[in-house]
Amino acid sequence: xxxxxxxxxxxxxxxxxxHREWAGYDGSAAGYDSDVDTPVTFxxxxxxxxxxxxxxxxxxxxxxxxxxxxxxxxxxxEVFGRDFAFLPKDQVLxxxxxxxxxxxxxxxxxxxxxxxxxxxxxxxDLPDLISSLxxxxxxxxxxxDLTLTTNGSALRSLARPLADAGLKRVTVSLDSLxxxxxxxxxxxxxxxxxxxxxxxxAIEAGLAPVKINMxxxxxxxxxxxxxxxxxxxxxxxxxxxxxxxxxxxxxxxQLDEVVPATELxxxxxxxxxxxxxxxxxxxxxxxxxxxxxxRGEFGVISSVTQPFCRDCTRARLSAEGTLYTCLFxxxxxxxxxxxxxxxxxxxxxxxxxxxxxxxxxxxSEQRSAxxxxxxxxxxxxxxx
Ligand code: SAM
Ligand code: SF4
Ligand code: SF4
Numbered sequence: 001x002x003x004x005x006x007x008x009x010x011x012x013x014x015x016x017x018x019h020r021e022w023a024g025y026d027g028s029a030a031g032y033d034s035d036v037d038t039p040v041t042f043x044x045x046x047x048x049x050x051x052x053x054x055x056x057x058x059x060x061x062x063x064x065x066x067x068x069x070x071x072x073x074x075x076x077x078e079v080f081g082r083d084f085a086f087l088p089k090d091q092v093l094x095x096x097x098x099x100x101x102x103x104x105x106x107x108x109x110x111x112x113x114x115x116x117x118x119x120x121x122x123x124x125d126l127p128d129l130i131s132s133l134x135x136x137x138x139x140x141x142x143x144x145d146l147t148l149t150t151n152g153s154a155l156r157s158l159a160r161p162l163a164d165a166g167l168k169r170v171t172v173s174l175d176s177l178x179x180x181x182x183x184x185x186x187x188x189x190x191x192x193x194x195x196x197x198x199x200x201x202a203i204e205a206g207l208a209p210v211k212i213n214m215x216x217x218x219x220x221x222x223x224x225x226x227x228x229x230x231x232x233x234x235x236x237x238x239x240x241x242x243x244x245x246x247x248x249x250x251x252x253x254q255l256d257e258v259v260p261a262t263e264l265x266x267x268x269x270x271x272x273x274x275x276x277x278x279x280x281x282x283x284x285x286x287x288x289x290x291x292x293x294x295r296g297e298f299g300v301i302s303s304v305t306q307p308f309c310r311d312c313t314r315a316r317l318s319a320e321g322t323l324y325t326c327l328f329x330x331x332x333x334x335x336x337x338x339x340x341x342x343x344x345x346x347x348x349x350x351x352x353x354x355x356x357x358x359x360x361x362x363x364s365e366q367r368s369a370x371x372x373x374x375x376x377x378x379x380x381x382x383x384x
Contacts, residue, residue, distance in 0.1 A: 317383065
């Protein structure tokens with residue numbers, strides 16, 4: 001109970017609690033099942049394994065690189081001002097292209113589709129895409145877990161049409177209940193009240209349980225942690241604290257701005273005793289903690305201090321149709337070109353198999369002062 005060393009489902013003993021040391025990565029793949037001849041993956045189920053035995057199970061689809069917010073940790077307004085050149089429309093995947101790729105991924109064992117961006121709700125006619133994705137069936141005939149991550153600003157008008165189109169759940173990002181803190185973090189002084197109203201609309205539309213993502217940045221929104229947790233307990237939402245990550249190059253990330261998972265867990269358990277809960281499935285990104293008083297749970301996404309690469313089953317498709325196998329990838333592979341050259345479904349499937357089967361990514365486990373300056377794609381461009 002509240003011993004707190006391990007935030008993730010399979011934390012690898014890396015930097016437990018210390019935020020000024022780096023992982024002692026020895027360059028080996030010890031602990032991984034690297035027998036790729038066996039078509040059974042690390043979770044014992046059939047699937048498409050990468051070089052470390054991790055199955056392809058989740059696809060995050062970015063539907064736009066645009067956003068109406070300018071969060072300081074993602075798209076700081078000093079860098080992404082009026083003159084910034086976002087993708088022209090003809091370079092963004094159409095709904096038909098997205099649906100076709102998603103269907104092929106699901107045929108290969110993907111069980112969960114998460115729509116993201118940029119801000120996905122700024123993409124016109126999004127419910128149309130949701131209804132076509134909701135119709136996709138897994139090889140066993142089952143439904144796909146279809147969800148979406150949003151800043152919540154347009155949920156009041158879109159929650160109902162999205163739910164009617166077949167969306168199951170939403171994750172809403174909110175970093176503080178304090179208008180001054182939130183307004184500074186979202187970069188456009190967007191009021192808390194409107195996000196709260198969007199969350200209420202999501203609950204009314206049945207997009208539940210709602211998950212809330214809160215990026216915690218040292219010296220910026222630490223005082224918001226307990227009020228956010230108290231509010232989430234009150235409304236029955238699961239709050240997930242995200243360690244501030246060194247994604248992209250624009251946010252000027254510094255290690256000492258990361259509040260380590262163990263510190264967060266200690267703070268919360270000091271207020272409301274909690275115990276670890278088992279992860280929902282292997283590959284779930286958040287370490288889960290259940291409040292002992294029965295008032296729900298919270299999660300901690302500890303990608304900096306306790307990486308979970310060995311359970312990482314996610315691929316990402318950017319708005320322009322580039323396929324990435326890691327959030328911190330330097331480069332991806334162009335699926336759009338393949339589609340627009342007239343490739344058959346079998347050829348697209350072979351492409352995905354090829355990309356995934358050579359995957360060896362484990363950036364967060366290898367992160368060091370040196371890797372944090374490597375070239376990386378911005379998170380809003382890749383799809384967070
Ligand atoms: N615009 C949507 C939103 O904000 O929810 C979806 C895209 S956003 C890139 C996805 C998630 O990434 C959000 O929860 C956001 O807070 C998180 N995120 C963005 N930059 C981050 C960073 N540097 N460190 C940790 N999380 C970050
Ligand atoms: Fe936009 Fe989401 Fe990035 Fe904030 S985190 S700037 S809302 S894409
Ligand atoms: Fe997955 Fe890459 Fe993140 Fe590791 S660093 S958990 S491989 S996305």
